Amino acid sequence: MGAFIVRRLLGMVAVLFVVSFLVFFIFIKIPGGDPASRMAGKNPLPQNITNIRKQWGFDKPFYIQYARMMQKAGNGLLPGKHGEYDVLRSFDTRQDVAHEIKRGIPATMSLCIGAAIIWLFFGILVGVISAVYAGRWSDRAITTVALIGVSMPVFWLGLVLRFLLAEKPNNPLFPDGGYVGLTQDPVEWAHHLILPWFCLSILFIGFYGRVLRSNMLDVMNEDYVRTARAKGLAPKRVLLKHVLRNSLIPIVTLFALDFAAVLGGGAILTETVFDLKGVGWYAAQSVGGLDLPPIMGVTLYGAFFIVLFTAIVDILYVWLDPRIRPS
Amino acid sequence: MAEPLLEVKGLKVRFATEDGLVKAVDGVDFELERGKVLGIVGESGSGKSVTAMTLLGLTRDQNSLFEGQVLYKGQDILTMPESQLRDIRGNEIAMIFQDPMTSLNPVYKVGYQIVEAIVAHEAISKKVARRRAIDLLKQVGIPSAEERIDSFPHELSGGMRQRAMIALALSCNPDIVIADEPTTALDVTIQAQILALLDKLRTDFDSAVILITHDLGVVASIAHEILVMYAGRVVESGPKRELFYDPQMPYTWGLLGSIPRLDRPKQEKLHSITGSPPSLINVPVGCKFRPRCPHAFDRCTDEPELVNRVESPDHFDRCWLSLDDKRRLRGETLAGEAVA
Numbered sequence: 001m002g003a004f005i006v007r008r009l010l011g012m013v014a015v016l017f018v019v020s021f022l023v024f025f026i027f028i029k030i031p032g033g034d035p036a037s038r039m040a041g042k043n044p045l046p047q048n049i050t051n052i053r054k055q056w057g058f059d060k061p062f063y064i065q066y067a068r069m070m071q072k073a074g075n076g077l078l079p080g081k082h083g084e085y086d087v088l089r090s091f092d093t094r095q096d097v098a099h100e101i102k103r104g105i106p107a108t109m110s111l112c113i114g115a116a117i118i119w120l121f122f123g124i125l126v127g128v129i130s131a132v133y134a135g136r137w138s139d140r141a142i143t144t145v146a147l148i149g150v151s152m153p154v155f156w157l158g159l160v161l162r163f164l165l166a167e168k169p170n171n172p173l174f175p176d177g178g179y180v181g182l183t184q185d186p187v188e189w190a191h192h193l194i195l196p197w198f199c200l201s202i203l204f205i206g207f208y209g210r211v212l213r214s215n216m217l218d219v220m221n222e223d224y225v226r227t228a229r230a231k232g233l234a235p236k237r238v239l240l241k242h243v244l245r246n247s248l249i250p251i252v253t254l255f256a257l258d259f260a261a262v263l264g265g266g267a268i269l270t271e272t273v274f275d276l277k278g279v280g281w282y283a284a285q286s287v288g289g290l291d292l293p294p295i296m297g298v299t300l301y302g303a304f305f306i307v308l309f310t311a312i313v314d315i316l317y318v319w320l321d322p323r324i325r326p327s
Numbered sequence: 328m329a330e331p332l333l334e335v336k337g338l339k340v341r342f343a344t345e346d347g348l349v350k351a352v353d354g355v356d357f358e359l360e361r362g363k364v365l366g367i368v369g370e371s372g373s374g375k376s377v378t379a380m381t382l383l384g385l386t387r388d389q390n391s392l393f394e395g396q397v398l399y400k401g402q403d404i405l406t407m408p409e410s411q412l413r414d415i416r417g418n419e420i421a422m423i424f425q426d427p428m429t430s431l432n433p434v435y436k437v438g439y440q441i442v443e444a445i446v447a448h449e450a451i452s453k454k455v456a457r458r459r460a461i462d463l464l465k466q467v468g469i470p471s472a473e474e475r476i477d478s479f480p481h482e483l484s485g486g487m488r489q490r491a492m493i494a495l496a497l498s499c500n501p502d503i504v505i506a507d508e509p510t511t512a513l514d515v516t517i518q519a520q521i522l523a524l525l526d527k528l529r530t531d532f533d534s535a536v537i538l539i540t541h542d543l544g545v546v547a548s549i550a551h552e553i554l555v556m557y558a559g560r561v562v563e564s565g566p567k568r569e570l571f572y573d574p575q576m577p578y579t580w581g582l583l584g585s586i587p588r589l590d591r592p593k594q595e596k597l598h599s600i601t602g603s604p605p606s607l608i609n610v611p612v613g614c615k616f617r618p619r620c621p622h623a624f625d626r627c628t629d630e631p632e633l634v635n636r637v638e639s640p641d642h643f644d645r646c647w648l649s650l651d652d653k654r655r656l657r658g659e660t661l662a663g664e665a666v667a
Binding site: 222223224226227228229230231232233234237241242245246320321322323 | 383385413414415416417418421422424426429430431432433434440443444447448479481492495
């Protein structure tokens, strides 16, 4: 187990390196990506641009710039005071990136954890019901609804929900976007998040339901399920202890990766549509402004969660499926 | 002998499928007495496994149709409500399946799976059930059962897993154990051990056994009576001795001829039955074996009844050939097989 963790950590460093390097490389290669001329404003003097270039280190070779950026990103994670140019700062706003990401975390966490609970619960419910009633009208109805859920783009659904439920002039059911801290006012916190939760979950519910349905139908044909029935177990026990237990193993992988992605700033559309100033919203802002340091910050932040949750899944698998050993 | 433990009368099982009605079992009758071993023999698709599953109500489905009766201690399993059937499953009639690799749930320990069966039927604590599970594992010959009970199925060898499966089947001391090809997936050396174990446990537990196989060699050692099935029906039945020494159906000859034998001169090739089993949707007219039978003649377009045609009273078959013809042709088929 110790060797497993060490190997995982090394892998994590490698992944973060590759991801950050790719982002950096793409950024310096895209046209209009020269940050100095952008920072100098409209009609700048050439001297101005040169100064900025020197001050921010844009005149150095790209690998030195990259190393310097990584160093700054690392500094942002360490406690204590850092110099003006020793942390990752936005080219546009000069804000400390680590600080900005930290500011977005409560909104993103609230959105993602709430939505994950909803989509996992209803995804499993939909999957179980449609597998148990496979082929009958209730299965068809649920499958159709799930398909509609999967097919609705988040930006469209979000806007429709806002239009119908939050933008009525008198007595709107829900507030129109924004975020209220949980510690500040729990009721308003939930009230503000219901629509985003729903919007983010709906796609996953449909998808998980369909995956689980087909997993369960496969497992139901397994010999050990027949054994369980031949033992005289009640149908509910056969379904939950034998069929569902084995069908959930692949769902765990899906869930961990999806959850890591939205937690790491992947819920860009939902956060943007509902004006939740979370990590995803921050990513969207930065990409729009071709602002490398925040893009790099959010990328590293997101990649960290993906790698972390992949490792967690690998450890969970040993417990979920005893045939697998960490090797 | 009083009322038999299990009585199957005119059992028919059909499945409605997209391609048509599959006549999986098409008229099966037999009786089973306490302490006896009944062997059901036939090729794949002859309906033997469906018969076995039906005895436990495991073929129940919205697309299944049943006819006839399966009387267990006088009660019809076919019409019994599901809840009552559940009390019988695993408790009074238990089943051992073909492939021990896939028949145990891979995510639960062997002990858990046995305990689960015990507490489903008896109001005892898990602790007591666990102690019984250890005893059962010992009885089926698993060494260091106290440790093995906490093994996952994949940690056991095929033979050990099948032993665990047998322990599971015996966990509630059933009256009938149905073993569906219990040795097919095992090494030959393990096969003999498992068969001997089944036979020993039958006496220890005073159960009746239904042994389903495609291999007459398997039933030869422990069965008392044998039922030969073809295309969903019984084509020959009788006591083991009769069936081995005086087989009446050309199909049975084919099965017997396809067993390799060490006590016969070496043949060029092992005998095989030509062709493949008929579709169970469009069953042949007349004798079901006619299209593959080398001795078929015009009379075979009428299906013969399963009746007693030889001197021995318990021996039934479905073949129109005269006794003299049978003895002569059989000798040719079995190439030197002794004629009783």
